[in-house]
Each structure stands twice: as structure tokens, then as C-alpha cells.
Amino acid sequence: MADKTRPWVIALEEHYWDSEVVSHFAGESRAPNIVQRLEDMDALRLKEMDEAGIDLQVISHGPPGTQRLNPEIAAEVSIRANDRLRDAIAARPDRFAAFASLPTVDPTAAADELERTVTRLGFKGALIHGLTNGVFLDDKRFWPIFERAQALDVPLYVHPSSPHPAVVDIYYRDYLQDFPSLLGAGWGFTVETATQDIRLVLSGVFEEYPNLKIILGHLGESLPFSLWRIDHAPPAPATSRSPSKRSSATTSTSPPAATSPPPPSSARCWRWAPTASSSPSIGPSSRTRPAQSGWKACPSAPRTRSRSSAPTPKGSSSSNVYQGPPGRGL
Known part of the structure; x- marks a missing residue:
């Protein structure tokens, strides 16, 4: 049972796996304990949410996703997967919400699916996994998705x-055999996602769609700590496109106070204590809790947990996975 005396805690990067989607990526795998949790939408997930103090999860499909499928089937698979996700969260609407899977390989279909899931299924937005067939999100072929997101206000x-295959080859290849996680959560994921966001800011997409909302996790993928330096990149006439201005106006980071380092203290570590939800579109607006945002000292012995390392994903041989030059779509 949630503690009503503390702020409402909403977790935004909470994944699951759809059986049809992952069937197209037979060569990719995860550790059994991870797969068990990705496939569970009931007792185990709720138990661990309660243990972690999470009131509501906004659930999204973990990688690999439908944006890596061939454009001929990506939209249809996305529709079926999103419908099944809607059915799953409907069993516990007090604990679950959803971000849609989008077939970004076909941007027009992706924009249509975003609208369908928001207006008909009650989804809260969508989650996009990095590049689509090596193409960055600032490419204007994706702008119909941004236009639709702004219109829907999600x-x-x-x-x-x-990262892009060329980046992998030049920056990481020498060390991947001994340090495979360097390409992923160890470093590569952060750099790739931060670069995506910088490119979005510099592309002018936020001038075209000033109410567009982009969410970055993991303390803003390190960007808040580098904004002062990054702001020197745009030429003087383009100061409106400085990442620091755009990050405060249109980009949410998690936690939002990543731009303010914790105060010095003898405490061994600091954590960000979230505020009560101010977005009734994601969290139940009927729950009122005191706003308590701020840096809080961790307990004297910070809790740690072990994590099993998942096998490095291998390439899929499925004919439904996009592997060649673009035909229809990207």
C-alpha cells in the first residue's frame, strides 16, 4: 500500500516485452531474470514496485522495438503490441499507464499511431529508442511525429x-571484446542520447514546434552538467537555440534538478527527492501530497544491489528485421 504522506512517485522508464515484437529478434537475448521481469505485468511487477516505493509505472516496450522492423510490417506490429499493452494496464489503471511503441521507420504511420494510442487508448505519449536505421531524430523525415506530439500535447x-555503427567502429571497437558494456549503459548509450538531444535543439525543431516536449532520463543523459560549454557552440544569431534555454523550456530531465548539484556536506551521497506530480495527464490528480523536492542526504550506509550482466545481444537473422537500404520508409 502506498504511503500517502510522501510525494507521489511515478517511474517513466519502465519496460516490458511483447511476445510478437521480440519474436522478430530471435537472435537477441537477455538474462533469464531480466526476461522474467520484462514479461511480467502482474504480481511480480507490483511487488517490486511496492518494495521500491513506486506508485505508478508508465510502461513502454524495451529494446528491441518495432522501429527496427521492416517498414512493411512495423506499423501493423506496433498497433497489435500497443493494443495488448492497453489491455494489460487496464487491469490496474491505478498502478500502470503507458507510452506507445512507434514504427518510426515509417514516420507518417508513427505519427498516426501516436494519435491513435493517445486519443483511443489513453496512452501518455511515446518512447523512441535512439536512431532509426542509423538516422538521427532531427532528420526532417521524423518531424511529422513531433508535429503530432505537439498537437496532442504529449x-x-x-x-x-x-551509437551509430560508424561511431562504434571508430570509438569503441578496440575495447568491446573485453569491455562490452562500454558500448551500452557504461558510456555509449549516454553519449548517443545526449547527442540526439543536442541535434534536436540545433535543428530548429523547437522553433517549428515550440510546445514540443522531450523527456530524457538518467539525469538528462549528462547534458545538465555540460550546458555551459555546449552553449558556446551556436553562433551568435542562433542564441535562441542554446541547449540550456531549450532544456528548461521544452526538455524534461529526470530528476529535474540535475542542473543544481547537491550541497556540500559530510553525507556520503545525495539523492533527489521528487515533488508531488504536477501532471494530471500522467499521474492521478486526485492524489494530493506535499511538495518535497530537494536534495536529501542518503542514509549513512547507501543500499546497493547486485545486477546480473545480460549477454551481449547478437544480430538477428529474421527476415522481418530491417537490414538493408531503405525502400518504403527509412
């Missing part, structure tokens, strides 16, 4: 994914 969560 956010797009930009989730980390592997």
Missing part, C-alpha cells in the same frame, strides 16, 4: 540505444 521519451 511527451516523447528519447530512450538510449546503441
